Amino acid sequence: MDLAAEIDRAALAAEPDIRRQVRLAVAGLRVGLDRDRLRVLALRGDVSVLLAAFNWPVFEWRMGQVTDIFERTMRRSARQAASALGVPVQKATPITLTGRLRLWNPAAVRMAARIAARLITRITLETQQAIRAVIVRALAEGLAVREQADLIADILMDVAGVTERQAIAIMNYRAALKTKGMDPARINKLVRAMRDRAIQQRAEVIARTETVAAANAGVQATWDEMRQQGILPDHIRRQWLTARDERTCPICKPMDGQVRAFGELFESPANNALIEFPPIHPQCRCTMTLNPADLE
Numbered sequence: 001m002d003l004a005a006e007i008d009r010a011a012l013a014a015e016p017d018i019r020r021q022v023r024l025a026v027a028g029l030r031v032g033l034d035r036d037r038l039r040v041l042a043l044r045g046d047v048s049v050l051l052a053a054f055n056w057p058v059f060e061w062r063m064g065q066v067t068d069i070f071e072r073t074m075r076r077s078a079r080q081a082a083s084a085l086g087v088p089v090q091k092a093t094p095i096t097l098t099g100r101l102r103l104w105n106p107a108a109v110r111m112a113a114r115i116a117a118r119l120i121t122r123i124t125l126e127t128q129q130a131i132r133a134v135i136v137r138a139l140a141e142g143l144a145v146r147e148q149a150d151l152i153a154d155i156l157m158d159v160a161g162v163t164e165r166q167a168i169a170i171m172n173y174r175a176a177l178k179t180k181g182m183d184p185a186r187i188n189k190l191v192r193a194m195r196d197r198a199i200q201q202r203a204e205v206i207a208r209t210e211t212v213a214a215a216n217a218g219v220q221a222t223w224d225e226m227r228q229q230g231i232l233p234d235h236i237r238r239q240w241l242t243a244r245d246e247r248t249c250p251i252c253k254p255m256d257g258q259v260r261a262f263g264e265l266f267e268s269p270a271n272n273a274l275i276e277f278p279p280i281h282p283q284c285r286c287t288m289t290l291n292p293a294d295l296e
Helices: 001-027 033-043 045-050 055-063 065-085 106-139 144-157 163-177 184-229
Strands: 237-241 257-260 289-290
Touching: 001 055, 001 065, 001 144, 001 184, 001 289, 033 045, 033 144, 045 106, 045 163, 055 065, 055 106, 065 106, 065 184, 065 257, 106 163, 144 163, 144 184, 163 184, 184 289
Parallel strands: none
Antiparallel strands: 237 257, 237 289
């Protein structure tokens, strides 16, 4: 069995669900958002008040649903990791059966929750940073107070749920269309279309990155359980596997073949980043295997 290919398949299978959940979360962020209310709040010139106008509880609750998706992905990759070594696994009961591997254990559940919590925190902070950045930029435009409030209201309706880089691009696009003297309704339609593409792109990046993390985490959790049960020897180590093709990036390429003991972090020669298991960057395609030399 090609475990790396199975990890990739487990990640790919979960991507549509993650993309959908991200889009739902972003839509939730805009629940109750009203341009007129944003305009009134913008007149106060308080960034924190404008940030609070977004529906963060719904956003975080919907993002929280990814935990179940991560658990399914981890279960699938965990089963493949056990099968690759010819180890039978129990299918339903949480109690360890003689001769069978306890595939889903408290440590694995905690790992899935940790990956989800890390994602929710990061996405929330990135989204807030993007909103804050465009507000600050709008405040620096030097416009009359009411004109400035109109600009902020328009921009905030545009950028909810995108990254800072995407938000600035959308803001610039709106300004360029306005400079051309285009009808406001047409401007809004074009800008909304750009925003929707940006949200889709962000959802795709998040889905690919985090499903790879969950799939590799499932494999890691299975190996940990095997070591605890004595199925794998204590001396066995993990080996980093990089996708070897023309798309391999300068960060991933030098990671290929790096060997680390359990509990020891992998280290990137490119940026000195320390990491427990792949991915090492957004949309990373790396996986892991057990060090072949230790299995001989």
